[in-house]
Amino acid sequence: MSQDVNTASNNLPVLRVSQAMQLRDNDQWENRFEIHSETSNRVYIIAQHKKKRHWGCSCPSYRTRRRCKHLEDIGLPTNETPYEALIRS
Numbered sequence: 001m002s003q004d005v006n007t008a009s010n011n012l013p014v015l016r017v018s019q020a021m022q023l024r025d026n027d028q029w030e031n032r033f034e035i036h037s038e039t040s041n042r043v044y045i046i047a048q049h050k051k052k053r054h055w056g057c058s059c060p061s062y063r064t065r066r067r068c069k070h071l072e073d074i075g076l077p078t079n080e081t082p083y084e085a086l087i088r089s
């Protein structure tokens, strides 16, 4: 029986990200993907820190305050709170 991707065996929450928006890992970050700003034509990158396990965003708000609406909209914790989730397309 094939496993339902919405209920992975470890019961981690699943983030739905289209394949076109997913990015390769870099040295510090994994589970990287692009999001489009609703208020401009900018593209920001959301990713999970490989060691500290928290999620971050490349937008100005996150860079200065460690929180932003992009993470909040997706349901990811801000302020460098460690959180495990799976990316699935």
Ligand SMILES: [Zn+2]
Pocket (backbone or CB within 6 Å): 044, 057, 058, 059, 060, 061, 062, 068, 069, 070, 071
């Ligand atoms: Zn952001």
